[in-house]
Amino acid sequence: MAISLCLCAWLMAAAVLLFAVAGCRRPANEGGILVDASVAPLPVRAGIETISFRLTDASRQPVAGARVQVEGDMSHPGMAPVFSNAVEISPGAYTAPLHFTMGGDWVVLFHIALNDGRTAERQIEVKGVESN
Amino acid sequence: MLSPAAEQDRLNEEEEFLAAQTFDLLRVPVIGPLLSWRHSRTLLQIPLFAVSMVMILDGLLGPTLSPKNFATVLTWVHFRGALVLVILCAGNLFCLSCPFMLVRNFMRKWIHPRFAWPRRLRNKWIPILLFAGLLFAYELFGLWASPWLTAWVIVGYFAAVLIVDGLFTHATFCKYVCPIGQFNFIASTVSPLEVAVRDLDVCDSCKTKDCIRGRREASSSLVVLQRGCELALFQPAKVGNMDCTFCLDCVHACPHDNVGILSRLPAGELMSDPNRSGIGRFSRRNDIAALAIVFCFGSLMNAFGMVSPVYTVEDWLRRTLHLQSQAAVLGILFTVAIVVEPALLLGLAAWITRAWAGVKNGWLAIAVRYSYALSPLGFGMWLAHYGYHFFTGLYTIVPVTQNAFAGIGWPILGDPRWTLVGLPKTAVEPLEFGFLLLGLAGSLLVAWRLAQDDSEKHSVRAFVPWGALCMILFFCCVWLMIQPMDMRVTMGAG
Numbered sequence: 003m004a005i006s007l008c009l010c011a012w013l014m015a016a017a018v019l020l021f022a023v024a025g026c027r028r029p030a031n032e033g034g035i036l037v038d039a040s041v042a043p044l045p046v047r048a049g050i051e052t053i054s055f056r057l058t059d060a061s062r063q064p065v066a067g068a069r070v071q072v073e074g075d076m077s078h079p080g081m082a083p084v085f086s087n088a089v090e091i092s093p094g095a096y097t098a099p100l101h102f103t104m105g106g107d108w109v110v111l112f113h114i115a116l117n118d119g120r121t122a123e124r125q126i127e128v129k130g131v132e133s134n
Numbered sequence: 135m136l137s138p139a140a141e142q143d144r145l146n147e148e149e150e151f152l153a154a155q156t157f158d159l160l161r162v163p164v165i166g167p168l169l170s171w172r173h174s175r176t177l178l179q180i181p182l183f184a185v186s187m188v189m190i191l192d193g194l195l196g197p198t199l200s201p202k203n204f205a206t207v208l209t210w211v212h213f214r215g216a217l218v219l220v221i222l223c224a225g226n227l228f229c230l231s232c233p234f235m236l237v238r239n240f241m242r243k244w245i246h247p248r249f250a251w252p253r254r255l256r257n258k259w260i261p262i263l264l265f266a267g268l269l270f271a272y273e274l275f276g277l278w279a280s281p282w283l284t285a286w287v288i289v290g291y292f293a294a295v296l297i298v299d300g301l302f303t304h305a306t307f308c309k310y311v312c313p314i315g316q317f318n319f320i321a322s323t324v325s326p327l328e329v330a331v332r333d334l335d336v337c338d339s340c341k342t343k344d345c346i347r348g349r350r351e352a353s354s355s356l357v358v359l360q361r362g363c364e365l366a367l368f369q370p371a372k373v374g375n376m377d378c379t380f381c382l383d384c385v386h387a388c389p390h391d392n393v394g395i396l397s398r399l400p401a402g403e404l405m406s407d408p409n410r411s412g413i414g415r416f417s418r419r420n421d422i423a424a425l426a427i428v429f430c431f432g433s434l435m436n437a438f439g440m441v442s443p444v445y446t447v448e449d450w451l452r453r454t455l456h457l458q459s460q461a462a463v464l465g466i467l468f469t470v471a472i473v474v475e476p477a478l479l480l481g482l483a484a485w486i487t488r489a490w491a492g493v494k495n496g497w498l499a500i501a502v503r504y505s506y507a508l509s510p511l512g513f514g515m516w517l518a519h520y521g522y523h524f525f526t527g528l529y530t531i532v533p534v535t536q537n538a539f540a541g542i543g544w545p546i547l548g549d550p551r552w553t554l555v556g557l558p559k560t561a562v563e564p565l566e567f568g569f570l571l572l573g574l575a576g577s578l579l580v581a582w583r584l585a586q587d588d589s590e591k592h593s594v595r596a597f598v599p600w601g602a603l604c605m606i607l608f609f610c611c612v613w614l615m616i617q618p619m620d621m622r623v624t625m626g627a628g
Binding site: 048073075076077078079080081082083085104105106107109111125129130132133134 | 199200201202203206207210211276278279440442523524526527530552553555556618619620621622623
């Protein structure tokens with residue numbers, strides 16, 4: 003019985019440690035750059051779709067002149083990611099074509115390089131892309 | 135007509151000829167001596183244990199995006215694919231190098247379990263439920279999309295091993311609990327290699343039976359010098375790969391160096407029904423038959439969860455039954471796919487076999503006997519599915535590793551090359567269909583051999599229902615493979 007208790011104690015200690023470690027994840031949105039993105043038309047279908055997004059800073063002012071690479075990843079590992087460079091259509095407003103190569107849940111990453119040399123990375127989920 | 139002595143000589147010559155033709159992995163230079171070394175298993179387990187730790191840490195602390203995390207990439211792309219490919223080309227080498235057993239063996243240096251696994255639970259029903267539960271959780275929680283959940287699955291596995299084998303003697307976890315182990319056991323019935331006796335005559339004259347008893351110190355029977363088989367497989371009576379973890383304890387224990395890793399006919403062990411050490415006859419093991427059925431139909435369900443039509447079916451179920459809960463919808467799908475559907479199909483095939491071919495057994499006994507014939511086809515489907523992810527995502531581990539080094543501020547491997555993915559789909563698709571065809575051929579062959587044994591007069595009649603069932607399942611597999619992939623997380627992946 004003592005052995006079993008000892009084993010349980012070790013396992014509980016390991017679990018507490020793992021929970022503590024898991025709580026140390028990096029925060030998702032440091033740097034103050036906000037991305038307000040949408041994909042059109044809806045519903046999103048596999049194929050080339052347009053991602054439109056606005057970049058704003060912490061004071062909600064448009065961020066103009068940024069270089070943004072858009073990356074699309076499937077939720078399943080092992081699939082080829084897709085990339086596209088965004089074009090600024092008005093100050094702080096950008097669009098990028100993105101080729102959704104298959105149906106399913108996608109995550110779109112925005113790799114942002116600001117004029118002042120700062121960089122940021124944001125992501126949005128595009129769930130339920132429909133197959134053709 | 136030969137005299138009995140001459141007949142015996144001829145048989146001996148045939149045996150010697152066959153023995154000379156048999157490939158023995160333990161006789162291969164470098165590999166053989168390495169595997170025969172007493173600590174070979176530990177040597178293989180340590181790297182996998184280290185990788186497991188990296189997967190847990192990266193899953194909990196690393197990138198939240200599944201394609202960029204070790205936990206998800208290694209588990210759902212590389213581990214699964216490598217596992218089925220190694221089983222196809224060699225045998226159950228993943229159980230041999232199981233990192234969970236490394237921790238368990240380490241624990242057992244201090245903690246000696248005292249309890250015997252309850253007799254009532256000495257079967258495969260618990261691991262079958264766990265296996266089905268793992269497949270269900272995979273779909274419900276989208277485990278593939280969550281490094282965090284994947285890491286916790288690995289942690290849970292370590293914890294389960296320590297609890298079960300900390301309390302119960304022998305290899306209880308491997309034999310009666312581990313769902314991955316059961317997958318490996320049933321899959322490796324089609325492997326070309328098997329841990330087996332080199333010369334049965336040597337076993338006949340053996341007095342010590344160390345292969346199952348192990349060796350203990352002469353002065354104290356409590357001190358184990360070398361374990362025997364912890365899964366209760368007595369080498370001279372062992373048949374096939376079922377329940378064999380390739381731990382090689384029997385190889386190390388045998389004082390006559392009479393156990394090898396020998397070549398054999400893949401799936402040959404399914405074609406007959408001898409009394410197997412530690413198992414009994416397959417035809418009397420409803421639980422192992424159920425495992426073979428879940429293994430086969432689970433392969434289809436697992437692939438079905440990744441293609442577009444599953445969402446149409448789910449929507450239809452939701453509307454028709456007014457269901458809100460995704461778990462309930464998926465539960466119904468799973469119940470139909472791995473319980474109701476096999477029960478109907480196998481029941482019908484068994485009934486036809488009984489009525490048409492005049493096989494005397496009851497329909498359940500016939501269904502149990504022939505269910506093993508589905509294993510090769512099920513394995514073909516797992517191979518096609520996991521092989522697809524493995525080959526098309528083969529190189530993804532490179533940018534993930536580059537990214538991990540960059541993430542800890544030590545970018546020695548350069549910037550991650552995310553465009554490095556794997557082999558083109560056009561190259562992998564023929565392989566998928568090849569695997570399916572191989573599985574179909576194996577299943578048809580096993581069913582035919584069983585039918586021949588069951589009814590000399592009407593073997594074709596006995597075979598036709600099972601051949602037809604295999605063909606139906608094969609076309610279902612092919613249909614699934616040509617569907618567009620559509621992977622959606624249905625419930626909160628972290």
